[in-house]
Amino acid sequence: MWRKKEISTVEIRSFGPGANLCFNILVALFAISCLLPLIFIIVISFSSEHALVTNGYQFWPSQWSTAGYEYLSHMSGKLLNALGVTLLVTVLGTAINATFTATYAYSISRSSFRYRRFFTLFCLITMLFTPGMVANYIVMTNLLQLKDTLWALILPMAVSPFNIIVMRTFFKRQVNESIIEAARIDGASEMRIFCQIVLPLAVPGIATISLFAALGYWNDWFNALLYIQNTRLVPLQYLLMQIQSNIQMLSQNATQGAQYATGLSNIPKEATQMAMVVISVAPIALSYPFFQKYFVRGLTIGGVKE
Amino acid sequence: MPNPEPEMPTVQPETPEEKAARKKENRQNFWYSVRDNTPLLLFVIPGAIWMIFFFYIPVFANVVAFKDFQFDPNGFVASLARSPWVGFKNFEFLFSSNAAWVITRNTVLYNLGFISLNLIISVFFAVVMSQLRNRRLTKVYQTSMLLPYFLSWVIISYFVYAFLSPNQGLLNSMITGNGGKAISWYNAPQFWPFILLFVGTWKGIGYNSILYFASAMSIDPTLFEAAEIDGANKWQQIKNVTLPALVPLMTLMTILAIGNIFRADFGLFYQVPQNSGSLYNVTSVLDTYIYNGLTATGDIGMSSAAALYQSLVGFILLMTSNFIVRRVDPESALF
Numbered sequence: 001m002w003r004k005k006e007i008s009t010v011e012i013r014s015f016g017p018g019a020n021l022c023f024n025i026l027v028a029l030f031a032i033s034c035l036l037p038l039i040f041i042i043v044i045s046f047s048s049e050h051a052l053v054t055n056g057y058q059f060w061p062s063q064w065s066t067a068g069y070e071y072l073s074h075m076s077g078k079l080l081n082a083l084g085v086t087l088l089v090t091v092l093g094t095a096i097n098a099t100f101t102a103t104y105a106y107s108i109s110r111s112s113f114r115y116r117r118f119f120t121l122f123c124l125i126t127m128l129f130t131p132g133m134v135a136n137y138i139v140m141t142n143l144l145q146l147k148d149t150l151w152a153l154i155l156p157m158a159v160s161p162f163n164i165i166v167m168r169t170f171f172k173r174q175v176n177e178s179i180i181e182a183a184r185i186d187g188a189s190e191m192r193i194f195c196q197i198v199l200p201l202a203v204p205g206i207a208t209i210s211l212f213a214a215l216g217y218w219n220d221w222f223n224a225l226l227y228i229q230n231t232r233l234v235p236l237q238y239l240l241m242q243i244q245s246n247i248q249m250l251s252q253n254a255t256q257g258a259q260y261a262t263g264l265s266n267i268p269k270e271a272t273q274m275a276m277v278v279i280s281v282a283p284i285a286l287s288y289p290f291f292q293k294y295f296v297r298g299l300t301i302g303g304v305k306e
Numbered sequence: 307m308p309n310p311e312p313e314m315p316t317v318q319p320e321t322p323e324e325k326a327a328r329k330k331e332n333r334q335n336f337w338y339s340v341r342d343n344t345p346l347l348l349f350v351i352p353g354a355i356w357m358i359f360f361f362y363i364p365v366f367a368n369v370v371a372f373k374d375f376q377f378d379p380n381g382f383v384a385s386l387a388r389s390p391w392v393g394f395k396n397f398e399f400l401f402s403s404n405a406a407w408v409i410t411r412n413t414v415l416y417n418l419g420f421i422s423l424n425l426i427i428s429v430f431f432a433v434v435m436s437q438l439r440n441r442r443l444t445k446v447y448q449t450s451m452l453l454p455y456f457l458s459w460v461i462i463s464y465f466v467y468a469f470l471s472p473n474q475g476l477l478n479s480m481i482t483g484n485g486g487k488a489i490s491w492y493n494a495p496q497f498w499p500f501i502l503l504f505v506g507t508w509k510g511i512g513y514n515s516i517l518y519f520a521s522a523m524s525i526d527p528t529l530f531e532a533a534e535i536d537g538a539n540k541w542q543q544i545k546n547v548t549l550p551a552l553v554p555l556m557t558l559m560t561i562l563a564i565g566n567i568f569r570a571d572f573g574l575f576y577q578v579p580q581n582s583g584s585l586y587n588v589t590s591v592l593d594t595y596i597y598n599g600l601t602a603t604g605d606i607g608m609s610s611a612a613a614l615y616q617s618l619v620g621f622i623l624l625m626t627s628n629f630i631v632r633r634v635d636p637e638s639a640l641f
Contacts, residue, residue, distance in 0.1 A: 132613030
């Protein structure tokens with residue numbers, strides 16, 4: 001007897017069982033390699049200083065300890081300040097970025113806006129050429145006089161021309177011009193149309209650009225490197241960077257910590273700096289799996305062209 | 307039906323009064339149109355002001371490349387105006403030094419390495435993941451592969467340090483554990499091209515492979531059915547169905563990357579080698595050179611010349627690559 005071979009979609013799109021196993025192992029190995037360094041850092045942050053000094057960094061230290069985190073709580077003033085700066089910059093910056101990007105993109109997406117061509121071009125030109133680090137630095141410090149202010153951390157990333165163009169396409173696709181027209185005939189003002197009709201329709205797009213902006217602000221150290229000297233304005237990433245280049249900073253900046261540790265040698269330096277790394281990674285590592293779909297959607301959110 | 311002769315429009319010369327009236331009307335129309343568009347104009351203004359201060363003015367501030375720049379206490383305009391012109395002297399200094407050649411070579415070669423590694427590895431992972439049987443497991447893989455993409459270079463440099471630290475690093479303890487001699491990684495330039503290529507590619511693979519994965523998953527499944535019925539095995543299906551469907555995206559990504567070949571990732575080349583001076587020969591790229599010139603040596607003239615050189619060549623490359631994209635696939639062109 002001749003039987004039909006049953007074919008399901010899974011069968012069609014997939015490897016045979018043998019190849020499937022091999023490739024699963026291969027991809028899994030790479031996926032693990034992406035998580036491994038973070039796990040390594042977490043292990044180091046929980047190792048005792050004695051084990052680190054004698055055996056170096058190990059995946060399974062001879063002695064576990066929470067001294068790194070305990071010491072961090074003693075130098076909390078510095079750390080909390082940096083955390084506060086980072087949080088403030090992230091929240092404020094994301095709000096500004098999302099607002100400016102969305103309003104600009106919305107305006108140039110409206111066909112009834114008379115100057116849309118001009119402002120689209122005005123935005124597109126900025127993507128063709130980079131003014132360069134030096135020119136930006138001179139304008140920031142000399143013209144705007146923003147050196148050593150919080151604005152130096154916020155403004156350079158306050159608008160993203162590329163996101164504007166992406167969002168323009170998104171608005172065109174998601175928001176039907178006839179809905180806006182209907183609202184206008186009913187007497188709604190532009191402000192009201194934008195807030196009550198357009199924004200609810202554009203939530204996925206705005207969520208995506210906000211997440212990218214928030215990630216950018218949280219991870220930013222470059223603007224701090226260029227513009228920040230005041231220790232009260234140092235964000236978390238820049239603090240980590242300073243500690244990396246000068247580990248003594250840990251002891252210099254911990255006022256109460258100095259009393260806690262009888263001598264400099266007692267400070268669990270290695271574990272402490274890794275504990276700080278863990279703290280600065282934690283918010284991202286814990287939250288991105290839930291936001292991932294927005295990021296992935298952002299990749300395909302809108303072709304640049306209409 | 308007889309076709310009526312089209313009447314020739316009679317053009318009468320405009321009298322001065324008419325011209326003035328038309329101009330006035332135009333001016334009025336302009337203000338009317340501004341008034342009519344006020345709400346949308348207000349929406350545009352914050353972004354436009356930002357672009358003026360963070361793009362248009364800095365672009366013109368690039369003239370400092372032709373000046374011996376001095377900060378003037380009277381502000382920005384005074385600084386620009388009072389710095390004496392030096393013509394192309396900054397460029398002469400830049401290109402007569404060995405540095406210009408080294409940083410250009412490093413920037414271009416590293417970027418070429420990233421482009422090819424990224425392309426091959428992320429397409430490979432995307433194709434493989436699109437064929438795995440367990441969808442949930444694929445999701446888990448993708449999530450873990452994205453992690454490095456979301457972390458800053460400062461964090462990544464700590465990761466690298468955990469492995470390469472001369473005293474405590476994992477690699478050195480493995481080497482000495484096997485009776486070898488510890489290597490001072492941050493002073494050994496011969497390893498860094500590989501380290502940088504590895505770290506740079508590793509960080510971006512998750513993102514890129516998801517991009518290709520999304521494209522591979524959107525292939526019409528009937529194509530695979532047809533191939534299956536025609537007796538194509540898996541490899542033939544991948545070669546003749548999946549890969550050709552990915553080619554447009556591959557072309558686009560590559561051409562866009564070539565347009566950016568003159569821009570290096572500052573974080574990778576500055577943070578990961580920890581700005582170690584003995585590695586400059588292999589880690590120095592345009593961006594780090596400009597930064598070091600601006601801050602450490604304070605040579606604004608030379609670094610602004612390097613910055614302008616980078617911007618101009620970058621602009622030419624971008625225009626060329628966009629021109630090529632428009633020829634190949636007009637839909638994916640940037641403009």
